[in-house]
Amino acid sequence: MSREQLHGLMHDALRASDADQTEIVTMTSNSALTWYAENIIHQNVAEHTAQVQVRAAHGKKVGSASTTDCSPEGLALIVRQASQAARLMPDDPDFPGLPSPKPIAAGLIGGWVGATAVSQPGERVLAVKKVIERAEHEGLRAAGTYQVQSSELAVVSSMGVAAYHQYTVAGLKAVVMGDDSSGYGRMSSADVADIDPEAVGEQAVRTAVETRHPAEVEPGAFEVVLSPFAVEELMGMLAYLALSARSVEQHTCFLEGHESEQIASPIVSLYDDGLDPAGMPIPFDFEGMPKRRVDFLTEGKGGNVVYDSYYAAKMGRATTGHSLQQPNDIGPYPLNIFMGAGDSSEGDMVSHVERGIYVTRFWYANPVEPRRAVVTGTTRDGTYLIENGRKTHGVRNLRFTQGLVDMLAHTVEISRNRAVLASSFGIGAMVLPSIRAEGFQFTGVTR
Amino acid sequence: MDKFTERVIAGAKRLGASYCDCRLIDMEREDVSVVGGAPRAVVHAHQRGFGVRIIANGAWGFSSSSVVTDAEADHIVEEAVEIAHASALAKKKEVVLAPVSSSEDMIPHQADVDPFTIPDSEKIGLLAEATRAMMLPGVVLARGQMQFLKERKSFASSEGSYIVQDRVESGAGVSAMAASDNSGVQIRSYPMSSSGDNAQSGWEFVEAMKLLEHAEPTAREALALLSAKPCPSGVKDLVVGGQQLALQVHESCGHPCELDRVMGMEASFAGTSFLTPDKKGNFRYGSDIVNLTADPTILHALGGLAYDDEGVRGRKVYLVRGGMFEHYLNSRASAPVVGEEPMGAMRADGFARSPIVRMVSINLEPGDLTFDQLIGGVDDGLYVDGIKSWSIDDRRLNFQFGSEIGWEIRGGKLQDMVKNPTYTGVTYEFWRSCDGIGDPGLYHVWGVDNCGKGEPMQVAHVSHGTSPARFRHVQVGVLHE
Structure with a gap:
């Protein structure tokens, strides 16, 4: 969803609220993870989720509700539920009211890389194979994950807050094990192109090899x-x-x-x-x-x-x-x-x-x-x-x-x-x- | 089979999947938190979505979505099949599932009073009154929380299973934190730390806790701990209360018996297990009196289930019998590797995650000693209870646990209270030193709603039946400076 679409949906729901103050927070996430162990891929998963959380206040009475239904009807329903919940609540004497908007440095800081958002499961599998092959070369067993995620976070409120940010995350992790030792490598970035499976595998393998036959030291x-x-x-x-x-x-x-x-x-x-x-x-x-x-x-x-x-x-x-x-x-x-x-x-x-x-x-x-x-x-x-x-x-x-x-x-x-x-x-x-x-x-x- | 899951299964078959299952889940949650008499957080959450697990080209694929429409069902099935084909690029052998008979069933929930029919004001009112009763001079923070869950889960598989399970959970607890400049911070909880005690029950479970009656005595213990003597350090006999023993069972028996962990599948996150397959049937895990079961059939237990998320009917197995390691928690894919039958321990956290091997209700069977007999058998030792801190290594061998409260035992009698009690040991040495277990009258099944495992992280709701038990020659009071 674009910033305009998401904010449009959220503002429509906001306008329908009968509470004194209303805040809507939406987080969407498309994530995929390849999970490997013992030199094989044993899970390869994707999930597409959205969560909308509404906070509504009638004076010092605060109610909240959340849903995974991001449709206009879903948002309208959850706004009504949060408002109804607030009416039934006792006063929260410490509730300061929803905060007023402040300037945000959005757009200046990056964090979104399109290539990460559209990366394919086959690309993850080929990267993982490089770690596995490096471990196998030393007679070791590799385990780990390769995850990519693209997310949106949007906040609107009746106080005038309107914030939106989208970001991506890619992360490769390797635990490489021998009979009596193990090693670790990990790399994360917003850009999937920064992830270097050879380097991650090498770091984990080198440690596992160097720490073979561990001695015991007194605490x-x-x-x-x-x-x-x-x-x-x-x-x-x-x-x-x-x-x-x-x-x-x-x-x-x-x-x-x-x-x-x-x-x-x-x-x-x-x-x-x-x-x-x-x-x-x-x-x-x-x-x-x-x-x-x-x-x-x-x-x-x-x-x-x-x-x-x-x-x-x-x-x-x-x-x-x-x-x-x-x-x-x-x-x-x-x-x-x-x-x-x-x-x-x-x-x-x-x-x-x-x-x-x-x-x-x-x-x-x-x-x-x-x-x-x-x-x-x-x-x-x-x-x-x-x-x-x-x-x-x-x-x-x-x-x-x-x-x-x-x-x-x-x-x-x-x-x-x-x-x-x-x-x-x-x-x-x-x-x-x-x-x-x-x-x-x-x-x-x-x- | 309902039309939605039928569409998913048919779509997967059409795209060449050799196996498919679909879980369609509709879940409501309510979390209530009160601090010092005032509501801190009340959250009503609704989740609806589906997850599709597929075997195609001999490899796994999984995808899930919170959009429950026919078009999204088709898209998610296609993606799961595509992922399975990608997995097959690195395949070394085909996924093989242990055969199980297909089931058609409808399982009702176990609650008497639906907790979602109780007004928020009543829940907040009870917690507010309890936390106000805890705000004695010296108590800096009194917290109370309740959590409720109501779920309908429909499971359908390409093997013909269609199972609808309803589930209701309720839980609550309160805690008091006392502080002073000289004595640091001390905390006591009732009936248990973290989110309290939880069960597959309704509002009647919360009412039976009698939170209000226990609030002030709990706060008084927190205050008393401020001036209690430090935990002594040394090798002593140890009586572990049932609550603390639930943690011990969880960390040192439940997790190491998970067969996916044993097979290395958790190595990159939570680690592996010392209970390797060569130990099955011949490893002395504990003393003769130690019997540990995985039992999903216990009524109202938080870890109970009729069918797991592979459609396998849950059944009781002995993980440890007469002290000998006997059985694993397993799945349809892992059980055949060690010659076991699936026993119903594959569970997923909501619709969005793929099932992994999880605990159900893992229990230490009760013994025959009264509490006085347990304590009476100790000349110089410690009694500890109340979960405060836990840490165990990545093979589940070396543990160090801290309890909220302890008492010295001398001459078979409880003596002075001690603060910050800790104990440490090696799992099998600890359980082999067990020489007394409390009788059925001391037995309670504790519901734990925060067991983390897997990548991406999944949180499972599990339970542990325990009585207090006695252990000999344990290192207590770990010094750190």
Whole structure:
């Protein structure tokens, strides 16, 4: 559907609403995924979906409804249902009203590549075959996914908000396994032409080969070099625990009360920027509010968190354009996290470690003590022992239990290259470097 | 067969598919969330769409759409066939499905009172009253939520099956978060963390929870945890409450028994499994008293089903019997590989996703000990319950779990409360150390509505029947600095 068609449908439905205020959010998605494992394709799927969410308010009474029916009749029905639901609701004293429109940088940031939207299943299969053949050449087994997605996000409201953005995502992932080792490769971009299956396969195969016959190391505190994939798992956990206004409300935000204080290493800057074309930009949020850059840590000093209109009103701040679909119980969320680039390389970092651990990925991280952002999880798909500045051999996967703020305080080196890692939510991406940190706590070893 | 699914099946056959199934799903959801007495979110959602799974040229293709028209049916069938032919470009062997008899059936839901007939105001009112009762001094956040689902799913296959299943689910829970400058943040939940407890029942299930009665005692436990002593660290005997044990069963038995995971199909996301086929029938998973079942036939269980999304009738199997690993959760394509019959565990998240092997109701069969006998058998140990944190490695071996609350056990008696209890271990060593399981009076089937698996991610509604159980020589209180 074009912007004009979609907005036309939504505005027609908006005009029919009898609520004081009405907001309509539509997200359409055409996505396809080729899923392979054990060197064969075992699922190959496509889905064509639309979701329309309506929020209607009568004074402080707010009702909402959603549907997958994107027809004029479907939209008209869902607007009526949301309005009826609102009438039956008790007042929500914290509801600030729907936000008023603000200028949006739409059209300037890109994010849509036509070739990705029209790519064919056969193209995905041929790319996957390249990964499989590279793995087979080494006697290894490849697994992974190749996904392409084209989506539209449109928001209109009776306050005058009218926002539209379309974007594409392509992502290839490979886990390559041997008898006692595995490796990982991944690449994502808005442009399917950027996806290089040979490079993804090579990265995964090389790691699986190099970490064969892993040794066991005793748990303890180690200097670590973390790949961008490993940093992604930890920053995802930090976003969940501590980077939003909801985390302030829940008292799990390490930034609370520490604005401008030196919390992390002076080389660490962490921020969310939905407009930076280096990532996967989205110019506005699910309330149609423009994205603003939010600095969580600037050269290690404490900064701000992200807000939607609800939390902004409740806490006396302005929305930063980080609303998810409303209403929700998750709160505002940073979907475009960046860590500032350093001036090093992964090779340099490893060369600076006398004895330490290189981590390709972390897995199944979960909070142990939310307030201090203490998280546990395990390593996965390529864990190396570093000795005298070299990755010498693979080690068995280790369990870590580590405070993330503490890790950022003990970060001593950051790479200049950063990886773009598309979000599993289907919108947004993280842009992250490799880091070297001291005193990382490993608390167990796997069999 | 209805006209729509009939058109899909006929179209697939016309295009040369050797197999086709179609699921047409109409689903309503309602989610209610209240914070500190005020409504935070009330969402009514309606989804309608269909998914078409095809085997053509010996390979799989799947497509789905939220537009339910004849023209879209034709388009989706064509796309699924096209995808199957693309899959065949990398085919190494033909997809073979285990034979099953075709079925024609109509399965009613299990609810007494349709929760969608209860006004939102009543749902919000109950949660508002409960969360207000939790707002004691020191409690910084009191949350309550309810979630309801009503679904009609029509399944048709080119083998002649046509099954219509109705399903109603209800769930609710409340939680209190207490905080102080010196003691951090503590949380207690009732009846269970996350979305509470869930079942294939109606409004009567929510009423039976008696949320209001439990609200204030739950908040008082959160406050008490602020001043509780830290969890001791060391190797101790551990009694795990039924709620926490549901998580243990889920992570360390349910997931590793999924045959698609065992065969490597989940390797790129959730990982593989230590329960490889060579262990089937000869691997000691747990002690003699450990019996773990996959049972989709338990009335009202959230993981229950009459037929799975391949049209296979659900039946009970023993995953572990007498401590020995016996059976997998499987599908029509995977079961023959390990010499099993399909048992009804292929499930999809809505119409848009293709089915994968999922848990149904995975249960630890009850033992014969009272709670006092379980505790009485411990000289120096810990009792923990309330799911707080979970992490397990990609082969489902090394786990570390955190509970909301714990108590020290000394001389066979519960003693002081402890905060932030954690325990860690290796799956089969942990289950082999089990020497006591609570009796049927302590048994409860917990409904879990957030089990994630697959790519793209699918969320399944599963359940776990558990009683508290006792484990010897477990590492507790994991130190991290």
